[in-house]
Each structure stands twice: as structure tokens, then as C-alpha cells.
Amino acid sequence: MEAITRIEQALAAAIEVVIVPGCPRRLAEAVRHAVFPGGARVRPRLCLAVAAACGQPESPAAMAAAVAIELLHCASLVHDDLPCFDDSPLRRGLPSVHRAFGEPLAVLAGDALIILAFEHLARALADQPKLMAPMLLTISRSVGLPVGITAGQAWECEPQVRVEDYHRAKTGSLFTAATAAGALAVGADVAAWGLVGDKIGAAYQVADDLRDVAASAQELGKPVGRDALLNRPSAAGELGVDGAIARLRSLVIEAIEAIPDCPGRAQFAEVLKAEAQRILPKELAQRAGTWI
Amino acid sequence: MEAITRIEQALAAAIEVVIVPGCPRRLAEAVRHAVFPGGARVRPRLCLAVAAACGQPESPAAMAAAVAIELLHCASLVHDDLPCFDDSPLRRGLPSVHRAFGEPLAVLAGDALIILAFEHLARALADQPKLMAPMLLTISRSVGLPVGITAGQAWECEPQVRVEDYHRAKTGSLFTAATAAGALAVGADVAAWGLVGDKIGAAYQVADDLRDVAASAQELGKPVGRDALLNRPSAAGELGVDGAIARLRSLVIEAIEAIPDCPGRAQFAEVLKAEAQRILPKELAQRAGTWI
Numbered sequence A, B: 001m002e003a004i005t006r007i008e009q010a011l012a013a014a015i016e017v018v019i020v021p022g023c024p025r026r027l028a029e030a031v032r033h034a035v036f037p038g039g040a041r042v043r044p045r046l047c048l049a050v051a052a053a054c055g056q057p058e059s060p061a062a063m064a065a066a067v068a069i070e071l072l073h074c075a076s077l078v079h080d081d082l083p084c085f086d087d088s089p090l091r092r093g094l095p096s097v098h099r100a101f102g103e104p105l106a107v108l109a110g111d112a113l114i115i116l117a118f119e120h121l122a123r124a125l126a127d128q129p130k131l132m133a134p135m136l137l138t139i140s141r142s143v144g145l146p147v148g149i150t151a152g153q154a155w156e157c158e159p160q161v162r163v164e165d166y167h168r169a170k171t172g173s174l175f176t177a178a179t180a181a182g183a184l185a186v187g188a189d190v191a192a193w194g195l196v197g198d199k200i201g202a203a204y205q206v207a208d209d210l211r212d213v214a215a216s217a218q219e220l221g222k223p224v225g226r227d228a229l230l231n232r233p234s235a236a237g238e239l240g241v242d243g244a245i246a247r248l249r250s251l252v253i254e255a256i257e258a259i260p261d262c263p264g265r266a267q268f269a270e271v272l273k274a275e276a277q278r279i280l281p282k283e284l285a286q287r288a289g290t291w292i
Helices: A003-018 A025-035 A042-053 A060-080 A097-101 A103-124 A129-143 A149-157 A163-185 A190-218 A235-258 A265-279 A282-288 B003-018 B025-035 B042-053 B060-080 B097-101 B103-124 B129-143 B149-157 B163-185 B190-214 B235-258 B265-279 B282-288
Strands: none
Touching: A003 A025, A003 A042, A003 A060, A003 A103, A025 A060, A025 A097, A025 A103, A025 B149, A042 A060, A042 A163, A042 A190, A042 A265, A060 A103, A060 A129, A060 A149, A060 A163, A060 B103, A097 A103, A103 A129, A103 B060, A103 B103, A103 B129, A103 B149, A129 A149, A129 A163, A129 B103, A129 B129, A149 A163, A149 B025, A149 B103, A163 A190, A190 A235, A190 A265, A190 A282, A235 A265, A235 A282, B003 B025, B003 B042, B003 B060, B003 B103, B025 B060, B025 B097, B025 B103, B042 B060, B042 B163, B042 B190, B042 B265, B060 B103, B060 B129, B060 B149, B060 B163, B097 B103, B103 B129, B129 B149, B129 B163, B149 B163, B163 B190, B190 B235, B190 B265, B190 B282, B235 B265, B235 B282
16 A cells, blocks of 8 residues: 555554544544545655665554654644634634634644644653653654754744744754654664654655745745745745755765665665655746756 | 642752753743742642652652642633633733733643653653653543543533533543542542542632632732633532532532542642632631631
8 A cells, every 4th residue: 555545544543543432523633634535645745755665664663654744734734824823724624723713723733632642652652662752752842842843833923033043943853753753663873763753844845835835936026035035044046946946856875875884775765855845835836857 | 848848849850950041031031930939839749649648659650740730720820811712911920921921922832831741751751661651641541632621622612511521621631630630640540639639620610609709819929800801601600609618618528438448548638628628718708607
């Protein structure tokens, strides 16, 4: 079965454990809306890809981590979309959770998803007790204080911020957790794989900045993207479009070079290259040429 | 050392582990503001009291659970105070987190505290791996779906609600977790102790309803009469003040009768009686007479 199908099934199963009779109906709907339909499920796919590269494509511990990481990612999107942050009306082409269910249920759905992520880890790793603490800490570090995505989002509330700290915490940390957790699940080198995730996370952030500029360029009367509007640090704003594409290229190459020795090293490198093509905005693909 | 002093120190230590250089300064301040100065720390005291009643007043696992439960309680207060819920300007006599730091940092501080609660459990129970899954599940159940405090708060967004479901999830669940976790930490009967917590939680809810009607704004540190204002189910509204006092009395008696056999049974009963006196609003104490 394709990894993406297994991920969708595992996410659905994790949610259905807690959405049972007795659960407030609208909160249950808001939670489902936050998770399905999903995006590209990049982080859980990455986690499973690491386990597969190390020879354990079916690792249950890697799947437990993948599910927890995706639930935390979904929670962060719900809260980031709130009126007090991005006030985003849409997410993945549908109304954002607060637009569909109201702000109270959006706050609660995010909270419930954070809790469910850790609860799921406890349930799924109950038969591997020694893995529980390191796995939980690997994942909690990527979302909490001082350098997880919660901290990353909070840099927007500081008078001064180092762009690198902001991006690494807000975007990079869950990618780092995805590769580190995949490695941890199968007994591979956590630090070495974490570094790969760090590079990939940085690459995604640059691609995201590029998408923000490329998308807004198409919109009439809106010369700048949301990042610029919100005065957020952006690689595209800082380096220009061509500079950002060059930065994306070198990050992907660095990620590939950082892949530790493992049975699936070559295949993992191919996955990264394909992913790099996928995340580059179509409008910029021609400009980039055969860029990698 | 008094339990309350040990709790304050353990909470401070848990927070300082993650508030380190590199953490966004204002989020760090918001998190501290959410936890200090605290209220009566009822839930962690209860958790430690169960461990003490079972002969282990210094149980590190009970303290780990007590800290996690209080962090989750503080998180729920921060989010409940948000403009989209209670829009409370005050908490414990000081500006609520969103009033002091703005709404974005209040959302993030709540998120960070939820994450920290589970992270703390992982760290503090790392040397007792077999306890980790059951402890994590005991606590996550009390805050998540389908019947934890997140669900409890969500009942306010449903067109219809059973008062009992609402109160049990919104208030009772963390009390149940406090006694159950205390019992779990020392190998005592989790279900039996959970029932004691269930009764105590119900008693606190009634006392809270009474305070809402009776107390002055100064004494409570938050606006009064909000339940009626927000059209929330309330024992005082339903049973009248005298009826609610009678209900409080019988719940405390039921809690005392439910205490399992243990070395500190009598002392635990005294603690409950004293606590029942403490939580009854002063204005009503005379009306209640020697009520228990």
C-alpha cells in the first residue's frame, strides 16, 4: 500500500478513537475538518520515508510518530488561521476551521488535536515503553518552547527577530522532528537524520516564500504577497526570486549530501529531488530551468 | 516541606526547563503569567494528597502528574478567558493573559502549556517507562476528546447539552484525573480513587456556581454572574442557593464515603472537609451553618 494511503488511514483511525458517542458533535466535525481532506502530508511521508530508507518501511513506531506530527501540524494551521493571526478564510481550498465552525471551536479543535497527538503516541507506543520518552521529547521539542512551532509563531509578536530563528522554529522544527522521529523509530542515527530534516525544512520555507510571491503576482492590484503585507521575513523578499531559487537548490543539495549511509540512500535522494520539483511554484519552474 | 510549596517549586522548575535563551521573550513572559501567581492549586494538591494517603507523600511520579495537570489547567484558563469565549479581563486578580500580552500570545501560551504538560511527563517519568503510557492516557483523557475539558468547553457551542455532561467534562474531568493519577503513581486502585475525584469535581462545580452568584468581584478576582450572563447551566440557577448548598454537602459526603481503604483515609477525609469549608463562599457560610 502507498505510504500516503497508509497515512490517511492511520490518521482517520487515530481520530475515530476519540470521536465516539458522548463527544460534542460540532467539535468532532471541526476536528475532522481540520485534518481531512489533508494537504500533501509532507511531514508524515518524510517520517515514513526515513524508516523505509533504513529498511523498515512498515515500522509501527514510525507511523505513530508520523500521525502525531501531522496532527500537530493540522493543529498549528487551525490556530495560525485564527483572526488574531492570519485571519485566513481558506485552507486547502475550503473554509478555514474558524470560518466554518466559528472561533471558539477553532481554538478548541486545535487544542484537542495537540492533546490527541500525544495521546496517540502513548497508545501506539504502549508496547514499546522505552521508546516513549525519547519519541515524545523529540516531537514535543518541535512544537513547544523554546524552539518549536509555537515559539516560531510567537516570533511574529517580538519587536526584533532573526529571520533564521523564526523560520527554523516556525517551519523547520517539524521537519527536523519528522526525520529524527523516523530514525528514532527504527534505531537509526537521530542527529544525522535530524540534520537532513533541518535542510528540507529550510527548503520548504524558501519554496513557501516563493509561492507567496508567485501567487500574489497573478492577483491584480496586489503587488506584494501576504508575507510582505504582514511584514514577515521572507527569503524571496530578501534574496529576490532568482536568489531564492538558488537558495532552494543549494538546500536540497545539502539535504541530499547529509543523508546518512543506509540501504535506501539513493532512493531517498530521488524522493527529495522529486519533492523539490513538486514544491517549486509552476510559474517559476521555467525560470529555474533544469535546476536540480 | 508543605505540599503547596513543593508544587510551586516543581511548576517553576518545569517551566524553566523550556524558558531558556532562544525562547521568544514575550511568549516566555505570557507563559509565566499564566502559571504564576497561581490559584489554590487544588488539582495538584489533590493528586499529592492521594499519594500521601496511600503512604507515599514524596512520590516523584505523583508530582510529575500534579505538575502536568496544573499546567493543563492553566492552559485551559488562558484559552477560556479569550475574547471568543469569556472575554475575561481578569484572572486571579490580575489582567488575563490576552489582556496583558494580546490575543496571539494568549493562544500560543495556552498551546505551549499543553505541550509542556506532556513533555514534562515524558521527562519526569523517563525512568519509569512502564508508567508512562497509562499516566499519559489518564491525563490526556481528562483534557481531550471525547469527555475532557476541551470537550466540556465545546458543549457551550452545541444547541443542546445535558448539564451533567457539560460539568463533568468541563470541571470534573481534571479532578478525576488528579485522584486517578495520584493513585496510579503509587500503585493504588485507580478506578476507586477516580470516583473520589469525580465527586470532588462535582462539588467544586457547585461551589463555583455558588461563588458566581454570591461572591463580590473583589473576592473572586473575576466578574460575577457570568454564568447567568452567558446563559450557562448552573447548579445555583437550577436548584436555588439553598438547594445548591445541600447538593454541595451531599457530594462532599459521597466523596468521603468513596475514599478507598488506605493508611491515610481519616486524614484525607479531614482534608476534604476543610476544603469544602474553604470553597463555600463566605457570604453563604452563615446561611449554611455547621453544614458538614
